[in-house]
Amino acid sequence: MPRPSRSAPLVHPERDQIDLLDVLHALSDSTRMTIVQTLAANPEQACGTFPVQVAPSTLTHHFRVLREAGVIRQREEGNRRWSSLRTDDLNDRYPGLLDRILQASTAP
Numbered sequence: 056m057p058r059p060s061r062s063a064p065l066v067h068p069e070r071d072q073i074d075l076l077d078v079l080h081a082l083s084d085s086t087r088m089t090i091v092q093t094l095a096a097n098p099e100q101a102c103g104t105f106p107v108q109v110a111p112s113t114l115t116h117h118f119r120v121l122r123e124a125g126v127i128r129q130r131e132e133g134n135r136r137w138s139s140l141r142t143d144d145l146n147d148r149y150p151g152l153l154d155r156i157l158q159a160s161t162a163p
Contacts, residue, residue: 072125081120084117087120089105121138
């Protein structure tokens with residue numbers, strides 16, 4: 056018998072439901088930008104391994120904001136949750152936006 060999920064199902068908007076204002080809001084926080092920058096360098100990463108100094112509950116909140124805005128996709132595997140950028144979906148909806156924001160966030 057399959058074990059029930061430890062939490063509610065993960066909500067991911069469909070590609071055509073990704074809203075520009077939601078994406079910009081999600082990327083307006085420095086912790087969330089660190090998560091996005093990390094995922095830009097590493098295609099997929101476990102949630103507890105990001106270089107941020109926040110409480111686990113706060114980190115969960117940041118992942119939820121990014122996920123519900125359509126910036127990241129998360130999947131559960133065992134007792135870990137893995138995150139990845141939705142680069143193709145974002146580039147389809149808003150060509151070049153993510154690249155520009157990442158460039159601007161790392162510029163001196």
